[in-house]
Amino acid sequence: MAGSEPPRRGALVTGTAGFIGFHTAAALLARGDDVVAADVVNDYYDVSLKEARLAELEAIAERSAGTYRFHRIDLADQAAVTELFEAGGFDRVIHLAAQAGVRHSLQAPHDYVSSNLVAFTNILEACRYGEIAHLTYASTSSVYGANTKLPFAEGDGADHPLQFYAATKRANELMAHAYSHLFALPTTGLRFFTVYGPWGRPDMALFKFTAAILAGEPIEVFNRGNHTRDFTFVDDIVEGVVRVSDRPAMPDPDFDAQAPDPATSDAPFRIFNIGNSAPAKLSDYIAALEGALGREARKTLLPLQPGDVPDTFADMRRLEAATGYRPRTSIAVGVARFVEWYRAYYGV
Numbered sequence: 154m155a156g157s158e159p160p161r162r163g164a165l166v167t168g169t170a171g172f173i174g175f176h177t178a179a180a181l182l183a184r185g186d187d188v189v190a191a192d193v194v195n196d197y198y199d200v201s202l203k204e205a206r207l208a209e210l211e212a213i214a215e216r217s218a219g220t221y222r223f224h225r226i227d228l229a230d231q232a233a234v235t236e237l238f239e240a241g242g243f244d245r246v247i248h249l250a251a252q253a254g255v256r257h258s259l260q261a262p263h264d265y266v267s268s269n270l271v272a273f274t275n276i277l278e279a280c281r282y283g284e285i286a287h288l289t290y291a292s293t294s295s296v297y298g299a300n301t302k303l304p305f306a307e308g309d310g311a312d313h314p315l316q317f318y319a320a321t322k323r324a325n326e327l328m329a330h331a332y333s334h335l336f337a338l339p340t341t342g343l344r345f346f347t348v349y350g351p352w353g354r355p356d357m358a359l360f361k362f363t364a365a366i367l368a369g370e371p372i373e374v375f376n377r378g379n380h381t382r383d384f385t386f387v388d389d390i391v392e393g394v395v396r397v398s399d400r401p402a403m404p405d406p407d408f409d410a411q412a413p414d415p416a417t418s419d420a421p422f423r424i425f426n427i428g429n430s431a432p433a434k435l436s437d438y439i440a441a442l443e444g445a446l447g448r449e450a451r452k453t454l455l456p457l458q459p460g461d462v463p464d465t466f467a468d469m470r471r472l473e474a475a476t477g478y479r480p481r482t483s484i485a486v487g488v489a490r491f492v493e494w495y496r497a498y499y500g501v
Contacts, residue, residue, distance in 0.1 A: 163243035164398065167228060167276070168195045168250030168269035169210060170203035170352050173345070174389045178210055178221075178249055185218035188318060190244045192250060193227045197257070197264075198355045200370045206452035215339035217246055220248055223342035226274035238279040248276050248290040252323070254356055255295060256458070269321035272446070277332045285338065287401035288393065292326055292342040294383070294428065294465050295319035298428070304466035307424050315462060326424055339401040341422070342499075346428030346467045349496030350387030350487055357434075357500050359488065361442025362450065362496050371451040379435030380457065381464040383428040386482035386490075397475040416471070429480045441484050445492040 164181055168174030169190035180187050190210065194203050206224065222242065223256035226233040228250055250370055252258075254270035270350045273290070280288045299313035314320040329340040349359045365372045405417035417422040456464065472478045495501070 156328065159388065162337070163189065163245075164239070165243040165246045167191045167204075167246070167248045169223065170207050171249065171253075171350060173387065173390060173394070174247075175206040175210060175352055176251040176350075176387050177249060177394050180391045180395055181218050182210070182213050182217040182221060185408060187220045187224075187242060188214070188239075189237075190221065190223045191237060192223075192224055197252065197254070202352075202355065205344045209352075219379045224240070228275055229267045231275050231278075234272075234275040238283045244257065244285065245287045245288070245398055246276065246280055246287060247394060248286050250274070251291060253318070253354070255316045255318050255458075256318050256459070257356075258321075259459070262317045265317055265321045269318075270324060273325050273328060273487065277328060277338070280338055281332060281336045286456050287339045287398060288329070288344065289341045289398045290325060290329065291317060292344045292424065294320045294344050294346045294426070295462070296323040296326070296344060297465070298462065301463075302431070303464060304468040305344075305426060306468040307426055307471055310416050311415065319419065321482060328420060330420065330422050331393040331416060333402070334421040337421060339403070340423075341397050341402045342424040343397060343427045343482075344424065345390065345462075345468075346385050346426065346465055348385050348387050348390050350491055353387070353491060359438075359491055360495075363446070363492065364441060366442070366446055366448050366450050367501055369451075371453045374439065374440070374453055375455050375461065376435070376457040376463065377454040378434060378439065378452070380439070381432040381434050381466070383430065383432045383465045383467045384438060384484055384487070385427070385429040385467075386487035387478060389429065389480035389482050393425075393472060393476065393478040393480075394480055395424065397427075397472075400476060423475075425472040425475070426467040427472060427478070428465075428469060428471060430469040431469050431480075432464065432466045433484055436497050438484060438488070441488040442492070442494060444485070445489040 170192035296311040
């Protein structure tokens, strides 16, 4: 009807007590979307930080035109996921919940089976029966594994993961394709490249380095700081996530079954890199942190860790062509914004 209000947009965002999930839910609320949030709030790292993120989301929701509901559930619990979807309030899903951490997967692989494989199966099944318009989910640049061809491109192979974490995320991509093919469920996987920024994860390098430098303690610099990473600021990442979620995957009319592109399909399935496309040395990242803190780091230089890859570099042409996404935040600016948040949050 002419002049009527446009239909409200509703999204289920999983992993909202986590780093990227929190920022994604906040961005959706800021533009007035309805958000249904879910997280188990496990103790993989500081639970108080996760609870603080959830409290911040509640505050953001109070200022938003959109509605907000949070469900504290384990997505590996099939009955709980079914109940969540039956409660409704959303027509698309942004699945960012997962057991993260490359090194933790060397010690606790069963955590990844439950959080990354069983939970993802439950999400796929619920999306199938809930007739969800689009499932966007987190993958990782770690799937490129033993591939050393730079920049990493979605059309290249990603079948030689170097850690169990990466293997579970690659499995998610294959599982998603099966559901896209069998049930015409639109799915888009996003391969994240080294995300950093305010409200970040304490198990990641920037957080660890900041805490150590402020405490006057040495930092462990693996590969002597010589490896490169496509460090990507969280606001840029979230912009890409939202842009992708707004554009459901479609079948590729040019898909060639005789020479299949692993990132597209004749089903509604896509995979995109999402990074900065401007890799920097770890040593330069540390230098930016030293500048933001006004302190010099004491460095313990160590060899490359087991399971780590020497370099990452995202080819961003496909995502830019599909959504217009372009990262805008330099490392100097992004690191300074993290330090500003860290000092305010911890009062240091």
